[in-house]
Amino acid sequence: GENVEQHPSTLSVQEGDSAVIKCTYSDSASNYFPWYKQELGKRPQLIIDIRSNVGEKKDQRIAVTLNKTAKHFSLHITETQPEDSAVYFCAASASGTYKYIFGTGTRLKVLA
């Protein structure tokens, strides 16, 4: 069935360094890929998304890249700050469906 793999499960970086989180999806019909940030006890918040007709999208310190051939997409956070510490979830969905398939999450710790 449909699946999204996400790596790593935990990631610790020094403040100011970059962080990269990678996801792989199985459904070739997937064409929308949102990323959510979830702080402890709070709702998942959309931070960036990308559609399959675009290879890269950037919003300030956050960027997402998509490789449709390899079915990979990645989240890049530059100049990390302590407030970036959270769990990050990738997701994939297809235009013929209503659901998101989420990855297993990455716990990012930014060390001051």
Add this chain to the structure above:
Amino acid sequence: EPEVTQTPSHQVTQMGQEVILRCVPISNHLYFYWYRQILGQKVEFLVSFYNNEISEKSEIFDDQFSVERPDGSNFTLKIRSTKLEDSAMYFCASSEWRGGTDTQYFGPGTRLTVL
């Protein structure tokens, strides 16, 4: 900025009891969803709802679950006879357009504890 709201924030119930989780989607959104997240695990899709009917559901969403839009603002998830394994965080979400290609906005969640 409009947000999805959910009540209660925490619900404790005895096994076999019925629970109703409530959500108020963003007002101009047409598509509504329920997801659940068992502690420490990924967020899992349960059901989507559009035009007063279920548009898609997962294998998790069996006959014990039902959804309803009882009025113009609320969207509810009912679990008829709760099991221990139903303990999880339940998130409601809504989107303006079909959720497969549109952003879904999540509520703060209801933590359900089944004893």
